[in-house]
Amino acid sequence: MPRGRTPVRLAVPSPAGDGDVDTWVLLPDEPATGDGGRIPVLLSIHGGPMTQYADAWFDEFRLWAGAGYAVVWCNPHGSTGYTQDRVRSIRSPLAETAPGTGWGGIDADDVLAALDGALAAFDRLDRDRVGVLGGSYGGYLTSWLAAHHSARFAAACSERAVNNLESLDWSSDAAGWFGHELGRSLLDAPEEYRRMSPLHHVRGIDVPMLILHSEDDLRCPVEQADALFVALRLLGRPVEYWRFPEEGHGMSRDGSPRHRVQRAQIILDFFGRHLGGRRPEEVPAG
Helix, strand or coil: CCCCCCCEEEEEECCCCCCEEEEEEECCCCCCCCHHHCEEEEEEECCCCCCCCCCCCCHHHHHHHHCCCEEEEECCCCCCCCCHHHHHHHCCCCCCCCCCCCCCCHHHHHHHHHHHHHHHHCCCEEEEEEEEEEECHHHHHHHHHHHHCHHHCCEEEEECCCCCHHHHHHHCCCCCCHHHHHCCCCCCCHHHHHHCCHHHHHHHCCCCEEEEEECCCCCCCCHHHHHHHHHHHHCCCCEEEEEECCCCCCHHHHCCHHHHHHHHHHHHHHHHHHHCCCCCCCCCCC
């Protein structure tokens, strides 16, 4: 296959019926060997949620494509770049104004629709070897999808994630902000924060999980990762956990070079073991 591929854009109809979900697929330069030439897939979910992916060059996507993966990404409901109604569509259904589906609603449905669209468009993609990963809100949706749709994935990597909205609303440097984002405050609707928290659906996670978090993360404090890790260990589920000292929420972009390289190696090693992509030559010591 030629190097330097251009991402292929797909217009995937949203399950909401209000338009398409912009979706992109980056095919690998050289697919990993095995499984009759079928290509393992990494489904990446952006943070925010009020931000957006594009077809611009992104180092991580190119790294994963270089390791033999097809990379799929999209802009689900809640992303910017569409209309205000679509941005607000993931507010809580209990919101007094502009109620929506809540986090883990139409946004999760859109991500799965984008994945299905990519699998349908490229018959060489291996639906039995799909990994999902994301950071921050993308980590939230990764944990959520792992809890509700484990059968769709062979492995998952949840990074700097929101796993417990109840505790996050007190501990984050954005404490109290989620009441504005979701349309109901924790004080008024604690049961709604529990409903939307992946931690309270943890028994549904039955897929190998990699958890990455920075110890000095103020936006999503490290207790978010600790809680998910402890719960999965208590349930006897396959989970690996790496904590990065002296790093903050944006470690993957502005962290120390040593930790950024280590993180990239950890991710490739984890998915290489579970999906069959090429693993790094040097794996960091535990």
